[in-house]
Amino acid sequence: MKIGKKTHSHVSIVQGDITTQMVDAIVNAANNSLLGGGGVDGAIHQAAGPMLLEECRTLKGCETGNAKITRGYNLPANHVIHTVGPVWQEGTHDEDTLLANCYRSCFALARKHGIRTIAFPSISTGVYRFPVKRASRIALKEIFHELETNIELERVLIVCFDRTTYETYLSVEKELSGTK
Ligand code: AR6
DSSP, X not given: OOOOHHHHTTEEEEESOGGGOXXXXXXXEEOTTOSOOXXXXXXXXXXXXXXXXXHHHTTTOOOTTOEEEEEOTTSSSSEEEEEEOOOOSTTOSSXXXXXXXXXXXXXXXXXXXXXXXXXXXXXXXXXXXOOHHHHHHHHHHHHHHHHHHOTTOOEEEEEESSHHHHHHXXXXXXXXXXXX
């Protein structure tokens, strides 16, 4: 895939906690209920405060691969985009497509709400066990594609919590950049 220079400079891979990021929207790796959970979902609800759960209750859940948006409440980010990644089932249940759909659904909402800066966690690679390298290829391809087509989008952050995930995303970014 071709990655332009301009596109490349708009993606930052960082190691850290997504809840502290100063961006227009952070993405939550949620479950179908949208009523909270562990991992990044738990951290986001904890940092945003109980009003987030109140708003989530009105959303009536979310299908895998889709996304829904709420306010950010006590978070520095104005919005939270909740998406539901696939549970890894050895690649037999269209997991790749469903994961790509998560990124596409988040970007569709970002465009609709005039969001210019957005931070993603590594969707599905925690409790849902999606292999990190495979997931990072999908994530980066979708992000690069969006940056090429959405001129409003200024910056995309990928916030990796642990060192291994961070290093995997960096190496895959390098690999994809080498193909331009
Ligand atoms: N900031 C950034 N990344 C984080 C943070 C944080 N504060 N905390 C964890 N991660 P997971 P999933 C990383 O399990 O696999 C929830 O219970 C984590 O290290 O949060 O999509 C939901 O309710 C990993 O790299 O999400 C669902 O039931 C990545 O975020 C289920 O887990 C994703 O791990 C979703 O599973």
